[in-house]
Structure formats: C-alpha cells, structure tokens
Amino acid sequence: MTINNYYWHVRLDIPVFPTQSRTGGQYSATILHCLTEEDMGLCESVRGWSWPGSAGTFRAAVGVLLLGLSLAQSVPPQPACPAAAAPQNLAQPQYQDTAAVDAGVGFMAALVQSFLQTVQPNPLPKDLILQIVHDYNQVQLNQEIIKEVLVYEVGFLVCAAIGVLYIVLMPIVGFFLACCRCCGNCGGKMYQKQTSSIHCRRRTFYWTVFITTVIILAGNICMFKSNEAMKVSVDQSQVELNQTIGNLHSFLTAVPQQVNDVVNESYRTVQEVTRNLDAIGPQLGTEIKERFRGTLDPALSSVRLLDQETVNTSLQVDKLNSSLAQLQSSMNRIQANVTAVKNQINQTLAKPNCAGCNILQSELQSLPLDTSITIPSFTEFKFAVDEVNKINLTSKIKKVEDYLDSIPQRVTNDTKDVVQSSKQMLDNIKTQISQVTNDIPLSELTNVLETLNQVQREIGRVAPEVERAEYIRWTVCVVLCCVVLLVVLCNLLGLVLGPLGLTPKADPTKRYCTSNCGGIFLIMGAGFSFLFSWLFMIGVLVLFLLGGNVYTLLCRPWSNGELLKLIDTPGLIPGLGIGPTLGLKTNISISDIYRDCENNQPLWTTLHLYELINLEDLLNVSKYTEQIQQLFENKNITLPTITFLSPEVKNQLSNFSKRATNIDFTAVTQKMNNISTINLNTIADKIDAIAATQLNNASKKELQNEAKDLRQIQTDIETTIFPQLKNLNSTLQSFGSIAEKINGTVGEVLSNVGAAQDFLNTKTAQIVRTESKRFLDCQLNYFIIYADWANITITQQVGLCGPVAGAVDSAEIILCSHIVESLNAFWFSLGWCMIFFIPSIIFSIKLAKYYRRMKYSDAYDNHLIMTHIPRAQTKFT
Numbered sequence: 001m002t003i004n005n006y007y008w009h010v011r012l013d014i015p016v017f018p019t020q021s022r023t024g025g026q027y028s029a030t031i032l033h034c035l036t037e038e039d040m041g042l043c044e045s046v047r048g049w050s051w052p053g054s055a056g057t058f059r060a061a062v063g064v065l066l067l068g069l070s071l072a073q074s075v076p077p078q079p080a081c082p083a084a085a086a087p088q089n090l091a092q093p094q095y096q097d098t099a100a101v102d103a104g105v106g107f108m109a110a111l112v113q114s115f116l117q118t119v120q121p122n123p124l125p126k127d128l129i130l131q132i133v134h135d136y137n138q139v140q141l142n143q144e145i146i147k148e149v150l151v152y153e154v155g156f157l158v159c160a161a162i163g164v165l166y167i168v169l170m171p172i173v174g175f176f177l178a179c180c181r182c183c184g185n186c187g188g189k190m191y192q193k194q195t196s197s198i199h200c201r202r203r204t205f206y207w208t209v210f211i212t213t214v215i216i217l218a219g220n221i222c223m224f225k226s227n228e229a230m231k232v233s234v235d236q237s238q239v240e241l242n243q244t245i246g247n248l249h250s251f252l253t254a255v256p257q258q259v260n261d262v263v264n265e266s267y268r269t270v271q272e273v274t275r276n277l278d279a280i281g282p283q284l285g286t287e288i289k290e291r292f293r294g295t296l297d298p299a300l301s302s303v304r305l306l307d308q309e310t311v312n313t314s315l316q317v318d319k320l321n322s323s324l325a326q327l328q329s330s331m332n333r334i335q336a337n338v339t340a341v342k343n344q345i346n347q348t349l350a351k352p353n354c355a356g357c358n359i360l361q362s363e364l365q366s367l368p369l370d371t372s373i374t375i376p377s378f379t380e381f382k383f384a385v386d387e388v389n390k391i392n393l394t395s396k397i398k399k400v401e402d403y404l405d406s407i408p409q410r411v412t413n414d415t416k417d418v419v420q421s422s423k424q425m426l427d428n429i430k431t432q433i434s435q436v437t438n439d440i441p442l443s444e445l446t447n448v449l450e451t452l453n454q455v456q457r458e459i460g461r462v463a464p465e466v467e468r469a470e471y472i473r474w475t476v477c478v479v480l481c482c483v484v485l486l487v488v489l490c491n492l493l494g495l496v497l498g499p500l501g502l503t504p505k506a507d508p509t510k511r512y513c514t515s516n517c518g519g520i521f522l523i524m525g526a527g528f529s530f531l532f533s534w535l536f537m538i539g540v541l542v543l544f545l546l547g548g549n550v551y552t553l554l555c556r557p558w559s560n561g562e563l564l565k566l567i568d569t570p571g572l573i574p575g576l577g578i579g580p581t582l583g584l585k586t587n588i589s590i591s592d593i594y595r596d597c598e599n600n601q602p603l604w605t606t607l608h609l610y611e612l613i614n615l616e617d618l619l620n621v622s623k624y625t626e627q628i629q630q631l632f633e634n635k636n637i638t639l640p641t642i643t644f645l646s647p648e649v650k651n652q653l654s655n656f657s658k659r660a661t662n663i664d665f666t667a668v669t670q671k672m673n674n675i676s677t678i679n680l681n682t683i684a685d686k687i688d689a690i691a692a693t694q695l696n697n698a699s700k701k702e703l704q705n706e707a708k709d710l711r712q713i714q715t716d717i718e719t720t721i722f723p724q725l726k727n728l729n730s731t732l733q734s735f736g737s738i739a740e741k742i743n744g745t746v747g748e749v750l751s752n753v754g755a756a757q758d759f760l761n762t763k764t765a766q767i768v769r770t771e772s773k774r775f776l777d778c779q780l781n782y783f784i785i786y787a788d789w790a791n792i793t794i795t796q797q798v799g800l801c802g803p804v805a806g807a808v809d810s811a812e813i814i815l816c817s818h819i820v821e822s823l824n825a826f827w828f829s830l831g832w833c834m835i836f837f838i839p840s841i842i843f844s845i846k847l848a849k850y851y852r853r854m855k856y857s858d859a860y861d862n863h864l865i866m867t868h869i870p871r872a873q874t875k876f877t
Helices: 054-072 106-119 126-134 143-152 154-182 198-278 280-349 357-364 378-391 393-405 407-414 416-433 442-500 513-560 562-567 578-582 590-598 615-619 622-634 647-662 666-676 681-692 697-796 802-848
Strands: none
Touching: 106 154, 106 513, 106 802, 126 143, 126 562, 143 154, 154 513, 198 280, 198 416, 198 442, 198 697, 198 802, 280 357, 280 378, 280 393, 280 407, 280 697, 357 681, 378 393, 378 647, 393 407, 407 416, 416 615, 416 622, 442 513, 442 802, 513 562, 513 802, 562 590, 590 802, 615 697, 622 697, 647 697, 666 697, 681 697
16 A cells, blocks of 8 residues: 655635525635645535524514504495496487577567667557456447557557558648649749849758668668568578477477486396396405405415425435435445554564554544434424425315305305395386386377377478469569669659759750759659659558568567466466376466576476475386395395314424424534545645655555555545535535525414414404405495485476477567567658658758749849949038
C-alpha cells in the first residue's frame, strides 16, 4: 500500500444558503462548506430548524377572527331584491295639425269687432234665449219677448234703418238729380262763372275727390282680400273638419286601447310572477345556496389547501425517505471500506519490523465512522401523513358541494303544492283587475264614434254642393268688387285726365278734349255710384245682419266662454246631462269638461270617473297576496343536516399537525455536519510519515499502500457522499418549508370547518325563512309596482282629452276666425265704400265742371286802371 502526500486545505463557516425564512421563521443552523485544494469540494453543515410557529399561529388567529365575526352576525347583509321592470308609459296617439288662426283678414278683425262692439255692447242674453226656447211655440203671440228682442237688437236696428234710408234715398236722390241736371239746374247748365277763387275751389275739390277715391280704393282692396280669404277658408274647411274629426276618432279609439293596455300589463305581471314561482328552485334555492357559500367557501378553500399540502408533504416524505436510504447505503459502503483498511493497518503495525508504529494506534481508534442517519419522529409523521391521505379530503369537499347543489331541487320539491295554490290566487287577481274594462263606460265612446263617422259622411256628401255655392258666391262678390273698382277707375281717370288737359286761364268754352274727358269720367263715376250703391247697400245690410248677429250671438260668446255656460243651463238642451248618462252622482258641465280638456287632463278627472269606479278596491290585491304569504309561511323547507368533518377526521388532522410540529432535524443535521468533517487524508499523511522512517521496505511499502487506500476512500467520500449530503440538505429545506405550513393550515381548517359546521347547525332554518320571505316579498313587489303604475296611468294618462278641446277650438277657428271674420270684413269693406260714395258723388260732380268744356263763356278781368285824383289843398291868407 502506497501512501501519497496530500495536504489539508480546510475553509470553514462559508454559508452557501443564507439564513432566511419564507414564512417569517428563521433557520437555527448555518451550513458550513469545506473546500478542497481546487476549491470545488465542500462539506455542508446544516443547522436544525426550530418551530417558532409565528406564521401558522397568525393565519389561524385571522381565520378564527373572521369566522367569529360572521357568526356574530345573526343575519348577514341581504342582497337587494331585483327590481321589477317598470311598465312603460302608455303610447299616446299621434294627432294631426288642426286649423290655426289665419292672419289674412286679421287686420280687419279688430276694426270690425270694434264696430260690432259699438253696435251691440250687450252680453249674450241668456234669459231671453231661455225664454225663447221654453216658449218656442208661442213666440209670435208673446209680444213681451218680441219687445225684448227688439231692445236687445236696437243697435242692429239703427244700423239697418240707416241702411234702409240709404237704399231708399240714394236712387231717389239720383233720379231727381238727373232730372234737375237735365233741366239745366243743379250744375247741369254748361256755364261756369269765372271768379277770383275759382282755382282755389278747383284744387280743394280735386284733393277732396282724390282722398275720397283713395279711401274707396282701400275699401275695395279689402273687399278683394276678404273675398279671397273667405274662399280659401271655405275650400279648406272640409280638410280641416276632417282632420279635426280624425283627431277625435283617434282619441276615442285610443281610450279603449289604453284601458286594455293597463289590463294587459296586469296579465304580464301575473305571468312574470308565475314564471318566478315555476322557477322557485333555481331562484330561491340559489339564493339560499349563495348564503351558505358565504361561510362554507372559506372552509372549503382551506380544506382544498390542506389537501394540496398533504399531497405535497407526501411527495416530500417519499423524497426525503429515498434520500436518507441512498445516503445510508453509501455510508455503509464507506464504513465497510474504512474498516477493511483499518484492519490492514493494524496488521501492519503489529509486525515486529515496523519501527515506531505504536504512535499510530491512538489515531486508528477514530477511524470507525458513525454512519447511522435517522430523523427522530419521522416514522410517526410518515404514518400520520398516510392516515390523512386515507381520509380523502377531496371526497369531503365533493360531499359538501353536492349538498349545496342539491338545495334548488329540494326547494322545488318542498314548495310544489304552495306554488300550485299561489297560481290559483294569481288567476283570481287577473280576473279582478280585468273588471276595470267592464266598469268604465266604453260603450258610450262607441256611440260617439258612430256619430262622428256619420258626420264625416255627411260632410263628404254636402261638400260638392258647398263648393258650387261657394263658387257662385265668390263670383258675385268679385263682380261687386269690380263694380266698385270701376267707380274708382272713373274717378282716377278723371283726376288724371282733367289736370292734364286743363289750361287755367283758357276760356271754359275752349277747354281741351283731354280735360273734357276727365270731367266726363268724374260724371260717369258719380253715375255708377248712384246706379249701384243702393243695390250694394242691400247686400251690405243683409250680410251685416247675418254676420254681425252670428258674431255677437255665437262667436263672441264662444270666445269668452259665455256660450258654453249657456249650453250648461239645465233644460236648454234636453238629454244633455252627462253625469246621469254616465251614472254619476253629480252632473258635469260642458264648461268644466272644456276647461279640463284645454289643460289636457285625463278622462278620470274630466268625467269624474272616480264617482263611478272604486279604483283602489279594483287594484287592491292584498287579500290574495296575504293568502299567498300565509301559504309560504305555513310551508317549511327542510334541508338535511350534513357533517363536514367527523370528530375522528378532526383528531387525525390534529395528530397530523402535532406530528409535523414534533419533527426535529437537529440530530440529522449534526450527523450531516459530522460526516462533512470526515478527512482521512490526515491519518494517511501520518501513515506516510511513519512509512518514511521505516528501514524495512516491506513495512514501508505496506504503510504507503494503506495510506493510499485511505486517500482513495476520502476521494470516494467527496465525490459520492458530499453530493448526497447536498441533495439531502435541499430535500430537508423543502420538507421543512412544507412541514412549517402544516400547523397553520390544519389550524385554519379546523377553525373554518368548525365555524361552518356551527353555522349550518344553527343558521340553516333562519336562512331558509329569511330567503323565502325575501323571495315572496320580491314577487309581491311586482303587484305593488303594477298597482301604483296602474293607478297613476288610469288617473293621469288614460284619455288625455286635449284633442276634444282642440276640436272645439278648431271648429271655432273654422267658423268664426275664418268664415265669419272674412264675411264681416267683406260687408264692412263694401259698406265702407258705399258710405264714401256719397262724398265721392258730391265732389266728383262739383269737380267735373272745372274740367268739362262749357257752352257759355264768362270773362273775368283782373287788371283795373286807376286814375289819380289830386288831393284838395286849403290855402290860408
């Protein structure tokens, strides 16, 4: 055996793994490394772990605190009941644009109305009209009523008297004037006396005729415009009336549809609640399940975590066991080699020829190595891990999940009878609410619709006749306008041609033809005025009496509301009582209806339907909802009890945690440190030193070979044992990290599972009752929302009667603002022209003499020769 020279190179206290802890703990040992001469070999010194337990204790305490808080709350916060979908507002019909006030004759309306207000300042004679209506068959015999009528119409009678006087006197005056002029009088003699003021008089007459003609022309323009406005009004009246009736038709058609929509909304509500009752399992059961999950999920999560850690621990136990077995096998082999070399060295040293070998005996005593590597309590811990694996925590988790998933079906099975009875109550609710359509008098609306259809057909029937009559009227009025225009043209031609052909200083008998024609035109204008004015005044009188009385007796009272008040007078129109017709306790006036409809109020308030229908009673479904609520309260939903973890399982988990805590790595760490300090090269060097002093070559050779064998064994330790020590050290670290978590995880599991089990044992019945009540309240809330919506809809949205007031206003506009105002503007304009015909005639005849050629001459000399007469003088002597 040859022993080579080796030198020792030992480096101590070099930590490869810094002192640290993942979970707040701290390793209690430092790993030492021994490096060889190439600085590659190492021996690891592992310090054993202590178990402060700070992280595990903290997690367990937090879990207990949170679960304690959850248990301290008798009823956890409730999620809000999902709000029922609010019903949509009723769809209101689209109405067409109705008649609007036309500004075509608006400029005349104020003037005409002011005149008629002067003629008839008295208000509508309600009492007189009532007397006429009541004594209609005796009107001609009752002189008192006739006297009252004449007194009331005194303004119109005065105007009519003036018109009659005009009609009578105008042709008489014209006749006598014509005869007088034919006799050479009244300006008929073709002679004009020349005076100094003749030019001033001519100018005065000229401008008077001009102004009068302009005024007549303005009236004539108003005649044309009002005639055309009346034609347009009559032509458009059929379309406007049809639009108005169409709006009324849409309104009357929409009211029953809106009532049906309200009732149909109740059907939708009942259907929604019915669907929810049919799905009581998924809805109520899911809510109960979610309430349970609030407490069970933390327990399930901690059990899943423990199950995962148990699997990891089992793997690490197997890995650690394998590493220990591998290291133990290698150490046994090294021990056998060391023992064999030791025996050889002892035999060599015992030979007599080995000089000074006794000094190695003490060194050889340390050669036997302590190769036993064990971990105290590791076997018990491995057994505890196997027991936990046998528990099968995954099956426990699935058992709880299956229990939670079965809750909806259990709820469905337990409430089957209650749901069926509740559906019958819902049918009763549907029947009760549908009674609204029977209580509202919709049949009356059908009668009104038939009347409107008949009126519309009648309008279509008489429309062609009205158009023909309107064409005739328009033609006659155009002729009247043209005749008045003819007078205006004659005056204007006279006013133009007269001055053009006039020479002021010329002899009247020698005036030009142009001037003479101007005078003739003025005479023609006066003649036409005499000829037609009295006939036109007949038309003015007739139209004045007709249009004026229509305005004062119909349009003006209609505008200020007196007409509606007159219609409201009891007994005026038989059978007009709206209240008794609808079966109301009080009567409703037309004025009130119009005022409400003008504000677009619903029929509920306009027709006082609250006197006819007890809406609160119809929409009060509390008697049915209380029965449904009683059914649910009497029905108990029972859920089976479940044990999360049995006491035996809890004991096994506690034992598992205890075994993990009791594992002590100090002994195995010390063993590993001892192994890492083995250095056979030291003994080999000493053997080489003794061999060098031997004189016997045989002994020397044997000692050197034995030293060489020791160095080879040391090399084997460094190449085989040290890597295995490093691997074992890594395995111990991983195992220690997992083992450190086990205590906290098991504590958290036991705490959470205990809290969850207490929750299930004490809160299950309360949760079922609470969620059942919440589910029922949620369903009954549908009816509360519907009842409020239906109440507001019927009382505020059904039958907004604005179109009714619009129809009344449209009729007033068509009749009064369009037709009557145009008619009044026409006769007022025509009468205006007729009145100014009088000064036109007078001044036209006067002015004509200044332009016509005279037969007799008259000279006027404005140059007088004055002879100077000397003044007398007195001489004193």
